[in-house]
Amino acid sequence: MRIIGIIIAVIGVVAFVLCWSSGWNSEVVTIVATIVTIVGLVVFGVDLVLRKRAKTSELEEEKNNEEKEIYARRYLDQAHQLRFLKSLPKQKKAIYEVAQEGWNTGVTVDMMQSNSDVIDFLKETWIKLAEFYPPHHFDGKQPGEYISDYIKRMSSYYRASEEPTGAGTGGTIVGVLTGANIIDDLENMIIGLIRNISNYSNSIDYDSWITQWKNIEEQNYNCLRNDELFVSEFWPEEGIPVFKSNTTLLILHTFPSRGSPVVKEEDAQVGKEIKYNAFRYRTLIPGRAVAKKDGRLSGMNLGAINYISKDYYYNAYYHSQNITYKKDEEIEYLQYRAEGSCFIRRNGDVYLIDYCPWLAKHDEILMIQEPLTELWIHVISENGEPLGWLLKQNNVINKDRVF
Numbered sequence: 001m002r003i004i005g006i007i008i009a010v011i012g013v014v015a016f017v018l019c020w021s022s023g024w025n026s027e028v029v030t031i032v033a034t035i036v037t038i039v040g041l042v043v044f045g046v047d048l049v050l051r052k053r054a055k056t057s058e059l060e061e062e063k064n065n066e067e068k069e070i071y072a073r074r075y076l077d078q079a080h081q082l083r084f085l086k087s088l089p090k091q092k093k094a095i096y097e098v099a100q101e102g103w104n105t106g107v108t109v110d111m112m113q114s115n116s117d118v119i120d121f122l123k124e125t126w127i128k129l130a131e132f133y134p135p136h137h138f139d140g141k142q143p144g145e146y147i148s149d150y151i152k153r154m155s156s157y158y159r160a161s162e163e164p165t166g167a168g169t170g171g172t173i174v175g176v177l178t179g180a181n182i183i184d185d186l187e188n189m190i191i192g193l194i195r196n197i198s199n200y201s202n203s204i205d206y207d208s209w210i211t212q213w214k215n216i217e218e219q220n221y222n223c224l225r226n227d228e229l230f231v232s233e234f235w236p237e238e239g240i241p242v243f244k245s246n247t248t249l250l251i252l253h254t255f256p257s258r259g260s261p262v263v264k265e266e267d268a269q270v271g272k273e274i275k276y277n278a279f280r281y282r283t284l285i286p287g288r289a290v291a292k293k294d295g296r297l298s299g300m301n302l303g304a305i306n307y308i309s310k311d312y313y314y315n316a317y318y319h320s321q322n323i324t325y326k327k328d329e330e331i332e333y334l335q336y337r338a339e340g341s342c343f344i345r346r347n348g349d350v351y352l353i354d355y356c357p358w359l360a361k362h363d364e365i366l367m368i369q370e371p372l373t374e375l376w377i378h379v380i381s382e383n384g385e386p387l388g389w390l391l392k393q394n395n396v397i398n399k400d401r402v403f
Contacts, residue, residue, distance in 0.1 A: 074131045076201040081132075085194070085204060088125060089212035095121045108172045108304050115179030122186035123147055129193040154185060172304040172348070214261065229334065230283040230343065230350065231307045236336045236375070241398040243274040243377060250395065252388025256280040256376035263388040266379070274396065278378035280389070286345070287333035287371035289358040295365070297323045299344075299353040308343075308350070323351065331365065333358070335373055 074081050095118060102114030130143035138146040158181040160167070162174045191210065198204040235241055245268040252264040268274070300318035302308060323346065325331065334343040334350065342356040358365040375392040390396065 072131060073135070074128070076132065076197065076203070082201070082203050084128070085197075086209070088190075088194075089209065091125075092121070092213065108176055111176045111307070112179060115176065115183065118183055119151070119179065119186065122183065122190060123151065126186060126190055126193065129190060129197065132193075132197050151182060151186075155182060158182065176306070229286055229306065230345070232281045232313075232335065232337075232343070233279055233308070233310045234281055234313075234337065235279050236281055236338065236373075238338050243276065243392075243396050243398045245270055245272050245274055245395070246397045247395045250274070250379065250390055252379055252390055254388065256282065256374075256378075256389040256391075258374075258391065266387060274377065274390070275380050275382060276377045276390075277380050277384075277386075280376040280378075281335055282374045282376065283335045283371050284374065285372035287367065288369040289331045289333050289356075289365050289367050291325045291327055291329045291331070291365050293327050293364055295325055297325070297344075297351075297353050298355070299323060299341075299351045302343075302350045302352060304348050305350050318352075323353075331358075333367070333371055335371055 074084075076082065099114035099118050102110040102117075126147050127143040130138060130147075136142060141149070155178055158178040159174055162177050191213070194204075194209060194213075195206055198206040198209070248268055248270060250266040250268045251262055252266055254261045254263045298320070300320050302318060305312075332345045333356070334345055336342050336356075336359065337352065340355045340359060342353050342359065344351050344353055344356075358367040361367070377390045377392055377396070379387045379390050381387055392398075
């Protein structure tokens with residue numbers, strides 16, 4: 001049709017030109033030539049429109065076919081699908097063990113990469129669970145498109161919510177916290193799908209599944225939560241303490257947080273030494289010190305972190321610098337380190353200060369609020385088997401130290 005239209009239009013144009021060049025400008029011939037040209041152009045245009053519609057229809061059909069090929073509907077009466085559901089907690093454990101290494105560094109870039117790895121796993125898990133539902137079930141979209149749009153939208157929201165004083169004011173830690181919030185959302189969405197799916201199959205023990213899913217060792221990941229401001233792996237005094245039980249029952253948690261599940265209730269003897277292999281010193285609310293005159297502090301900038309491991313502390317390269325402060329300026333005091341040193345946060349960065357005068361009650365800087373902290377001990381058995389995390393309270397005494 002396109003060729004026919006072109007031919008007709010060309011004939012009309014040629015006839016029109018010949019009429020005028022030869023001086024034969026009959027009104028009838030001119031009108032006919034003009035009509036022939038217009039008809040040719042119309043035929044050509046109609047052909048273009050029809051071809052475009054056909055191409056669009058073809059592309060839509062190809063897209064639908066691709067979606068049909070990609071979308072493999074899952075059904076609960078298939079044994080291999082039930083095995084897939086039961087395997088998810090084990091898959092999660094493997095992913096979290098790898099991500100844990102990045103979270104342990106306390107380096108923002110490494111922590112964000114660990115977040116990304118976990119988000120990728122949770123995203124793909126949600127997509128696979130959504131395939132137990134009909135196609136286009138969620139907001140008229142395929143699972144992959146729906147969850148990608150959700151993550152993009154909520155990432156923008158969480159990043160903005162972490163910076164109430166304006167974009168870019170929260171420092172690089174905002175990226176870590178944003179990732180933690182997305183992980184929380186995806187975890188809850190996965191749990192919701194499993195709960196609903198299990199209602200349609202007697203082969204899924206939801207209570208058992210959810211226990212396995214939530215009991216994955218997540219102590220370092222939970223250090224990203226907003227309920228704790230800063231975490232270190234250090235005992236806040238000189239030397240290595242020797243802990244002894246002050247009770248007959250030790251309550252041990254899965255990870256160092258009051259909200260984590262109790263993994264074990266260990267019988268103990270009053271006065272008996274408690275074996276352990278790790279600390280977690282958690283700051284929940286920072287302390288505040290106020291300067292009474294201008295001055296400066298000396299220390300090292302550790303970067304925009306909220307978790308510091310022993311490896312990072314002893315192996316990273318730091319820049320020593322002086323930090324000047326003005327009269328009446330408040331200092332965000334995170335936690336004591338040792339020998340008069342401490343951690344503070346300023347403009348989003350954490351500093352290890354060589355000497356913190358407010359701890360010695362000097363007049364130049366006064367403590368107006370102590371930080372709210374918790375000390376956790378990772379308890380092990382006599383043969384080194386990990387038992388769980390113990391919150392140090394009146395249940396533990398430490399009178400001896402090893403140097």
